[in-house]
Amino acid sequence: MPVTLDDRTIARWRLRSQHLVAPYAAGAAGIVDHPLAVQAENPSQSAWAVGSRTAASDPADLADLLHSGAVLRTHVLRPTWHYVAAADVRWLVELTAPRVRKTYAARLAGGLDGEAAVLLDALAEGAPLDRPALAARLEEAGRPLTGMQLMLLLADLEMQRLVVSGPPANGVHTYAPFDDRVHGARSLDREEALAELARRYVTGHGPATERDLAYWATLTLTDVRRGLAAAGDAIASFEHGGRTYRYAPDQSPPARVEPAGHLLQILDEMYRGYQDSRMVLDTAGAVPTGRETAIGMALVDGQLVASMKREVGRDRVTFTLTPYASWTPACAAAVEDAAARYGAFLGLDPVVAHNRT
Structure with a gap:
């Protein structure tokens, strides 16, 4: 290693692997693709999370991708919003949904199949709908849901690959049928998916530990270790402070970072x-x-x-x-x-x- 490895150096290294310092990514598509997913709980602030990592820092860059469907804002990984490339959303949801859906099941009231059917029928009519519009359709059907219950049900439908984000309408998130917005997305078998997730996470977040990855992806340590092993030479490691850190072999820690x-x-x-x-x-x-x-x-x-x-x-x-x-x-x-x-x-x-x- 060209510099002494300590916690501060690891933090600087992460700034570089995440493109928060020069050299920046060329555009928003690369920022979403590079680490596999970018947390997007707050649309306004998460737009800066993407823009701050790009050379142009243009809000229209991400906005255009969300409108076209090349990037989707949907629930995946931990039960929260993420930006994900449409090409990756199918296999990533398939991999993480079993554990993530358990968190929704624990918070959702039982017997919501009828409410789910109302939502899916409304979206099948063709026009993307925001949450208030979907809530109104439930009211009309005599199946009203609280705001939190509706949000959780929609998130669960996302994890079943039935619903995904539609084009934003005047900055407001909308929903659309999954198959209407996702075309030609890859499907990977479980071993391939674990390896791909490990490689992409380490490339876009490294150096990081296996427990960091397990938390980020809502996977068991057993699955994380399988993925890291399957990624093979695409992932290197070093020991520091009683932890094993993984990183991409073509990356190295910077002596200083700019901007600071x-x-x-x-x-x-x-x-x-x-x-x-x-x-x-x-x-x-x-x-x-x-x-x-x-x-x-x-x-x-x-x-x-x-x-x-x-x-x-x-x-x-x-x-x-x-x-x-x-x-x-x-x-x-x-x-x-x-x-x-x-x-x-x-x-x-x-x-x-x-x-x-």
């Missing part, structure tokens, strides 16, 4: 893409432990320096920071630069504020 600062949602793959080794982002041990309360984060040189709250106004976007430790001029400069990039992406003037309480 990043303003990201807490759901960003740089944070949420790991669990076992997530806190290589906090080598100083400055981040409070316990329940997460922040909705955003400020990173400098791959380290968490502050929580961040984003507020979008008519002509400006305000990033309010609560530092975790001492706030240095270098931190301030890096965060100001990150805010300028984020503001340019949104077409708004950036303002950085500090919470002094």
